[in-house]
Amino acid sequence: MKRFRKVAVITTCAFGAYFLVGALLFRLPIGHRVQLEGEVMWQLLSLGGGSARHWLWEAWPWGAANLFLVDGRVLQISERDDALLWSEPWSVLEKELRTKRVIISAYPVLVGGYGLARIESIVDVDGIPLVSK
DSSP: OOHHHHHHHHHHHHHHHHHHHHHHHHBBBBOOEEEEEEEEESSOOOGGGGGGHHHHHHTTTTTTTTEEEEOOOOEEEHHHHHHHTTTSSSHHHHHHHHEEEEEEEEETTSSSBBSSSSEEEEEEEEOHHHHHH
């Protein structure tokens, strides 16, 4: 029984350290909120490239959705903002020959990149939406 408790304590500490590292490195804001702008890209299969940032964000209980921009940046937005952005499927956008451009605000974080972003505005623009696998 003592052995089981020891394993349980070590396992609990390991999971706790995992979330603590994520909280410190990938969510600790530095500087002032900045505005970013870009055209969105629909990612059919979002594995995040296997990056530590992706897995730490996805592991949080409150979660976040990935937002891929055409210029290669990947930002995390709330599930509510994600539902607002993709209120209509990309196939409809493709048929109507339009895509979406967003203005986002986010804090830079300690390790580089940005913390949880907030969508300020969504604008429909003419063009073919970029879809990637």
